[in-house]
Amino acid sequence: MKKKAIDQIDLKILSILQSDARITNHELSNKVNLSPSSCLQRVRRLEDDKYIERFMAHIDLDKICRTVTVILTVSLHDHSNENFETFNKAVAEFPEIVECYTVSGNFDYFLRVVCPDMKSYLTLNDALIDRMEGTANISGHVVLEYTKSFEGYAIDALVE
Numbered sequence: 001m002k003k004k005a006i007d008q009i010d011l012k013i014l015s016i017l018q019s020d021a022r023i024t025n026h027e028l029s030n031k032v033n034l035s036p037s038s039c040l041q042r043v044r045r046l047e048d049d050k051y052i053e054r055f056m057a058h059i060d061l062d063k064i065c066r067t068v069t070v071i072l073t074v075s076l077h078d079h080s081n082e083n084f085e086t087f088n089k090a091v092a093e094f095p096e097i098v099e100c101y102t103v104s105g106n107f108d109y110f111l112r113v114v115c116p117d118m119k120s121y122l123t124l125n126d127a128l129i130d131r132m133e134g135t136a137n138i139s140g141h142v143v144l145e146y147t148k149s150f151e152g153y154a155i156d157a158l159v160e
Contacts, residue, residue, distance in 0.1 A: 006051060009034065011155055013042055014051060018152035021055045058149075067114050069143040070121055074109035076136050083135055084108075090131040096124050113140075 006014075012032050016023060023031075029039035046052045061067050076083050084102070091100045091111065099112040115121040121140070129138060 004045065004049070006046070010042060010046060010051070011159055013039070013046065015152075015155045017043070017052065017055075018155075061114070065116065067116060068118055068121055070113045070115070071141045071143060072109070072111040072113060072125075073107040073139045073141070074111065074136050075106070076108045078135055079108075087132060087136060090128060093131070094124055094128065096120070 009032050013028065016028060016031055025040050025043070026036050028043070029036040032039060034042070043052070074087070076087060087109070088100075091097050091109075094113075096115050097111050097113050099110075101110045102108065103110055113121060113124065115124060125138065125140060129136075132138075
């Protein structure tokens, strides 16, 4: 089945849903000037076509527990596809690694790691180093304060 191109109404629906995924279909339909059934149909199509990957709650971890967040920069010594695959598989084994980006520039990866404490982070760091068997240089940067958290994409500014 061919995916239908998205239009301005779809973009508005996506923009609203990323900031308030709990909005009722009735409220959403009013905001985008569609009937509730047409709006629901569009949301379901956006989900089916994978424009919407999933709905998640933004959790305030500080209210639940203490954590330490560390940004890792990783440089692989060998830039073979095999080494990148090995590293990607290693990253997938650690649930504490909550984000991983392959990047250009001085490093090959940026990772965001969230652990209960520094001792847990050091254990993870040692395990990741062991898993890579000396094929990567890993440097950690402890996050002292969040100055801006991810709040969603600026869809209007990205799509013209």
